[in-house]
Amino acid sequence: MPSTPPHPPIAALDPTALTRFGRLELLSRLVVEGVMSGLHRSPFKGFSVEFAEHRPYGPGDEIRHIDWRAFGKTDRYFVREFEEETNLQAYLVLDTSGSMGFAGRTVSKLELARRLAAALAYLMIRQRDAVGLVTFDGELRSMLPARSAPGHFAVLCSAMERARAGGKAPLHRVLHALADRIRRRGLIVILSDGFDDLDALSQSLRHLRHRHHEVLFFHILAPEEEAFDFPGPTRFLDLEADGHRLRVDPNAVRAVYRQRFDAHRRLLRERLLGMDADYQLASTAEPPDRILLDYLARRTRRSGGRSRR
Secondary structure (H helix, E strand, O other): OOOOOOOOOHHHOOOOOOHHHHHOHHHHHHHHHHOOHHHOOOOOOOOOOOEEEEEEOOOOOOHHHEOHHHHHHHOOOEEEEEHHHHOOEEEEEEEOOHHHHOOOOOOOHHHHHHHHHHHHHHHHHHOOOEEEEEEEOOOEEEEEEEEOOOOHHHHHHHHHHHOOOOOOOOHHHHHHHHHHHOOOOOEEEEEEOOOOOHHHHHHHHHHHHHOOOEEEEEEEEOHHHHHOOOOOOEEEEOOOOOOOEEEEOHHHHHHHHHHHHHHHHHHHHHHHHHOOOEEEEEEOOOOHHHHHHHHHHHHHHHHOOOOOO
């Protein structure tokens, strides 16, 4: 089989470049007609144009949606939201901590997370779902509100392009903060390598589920992290602690490392599935479209007509 062509840099991820995701028959059908709409907690409202609420105008919103009558009364810009724009509210939680900068022999983990997040944002906005973005390292770095306007996709991509890997991220603290801040229930898509205390991380994930959010965890890992197949003595740099280096003979510790690494990954997956959340391993050795197809296909098989509660 021919090799998969390289993916464009994140700066090139616009609706035109991402159209190939929509042209994949399986992906388009599952996302638009089935799987993603199945995540909606509220009944699907079709394409009605019943007015729902006002919200402040922001980057990415179309000028034609501004309520000029409200502007005349308040001297502030407001956008009119309609029912079809409120089917689903999703937040993409993009881990930008130092460990996400690891690239190995392929793209960095952060780059893969960006591409997956951009593809999901495009697909959801295309079906008129509202998408927001959260980036974090040691703390929340940015939080773009969830919007469904077509122009919002470019805003999301621009923010993801500016994100840089660095710092230490206690993921559980960020998720607890999100559970407290995001009141309206929706979909929380986490793109992270999951390097955190497992018990604390599990508690924060349960916090999100307690708030009735759907949770999808893309576990971003590099093949080298899984196999630990480095040849001979190697000097390792801690990407989340500046200047900390450690010289290790991989042959001497490989068996123990793999055992602990696999146990962490397995327990994270089991705990997510145990709280009725979704888990998807995402290797930097795989292209984003293949990862998404694998997730959607497995989700459809797992659902098998079963309604999610």
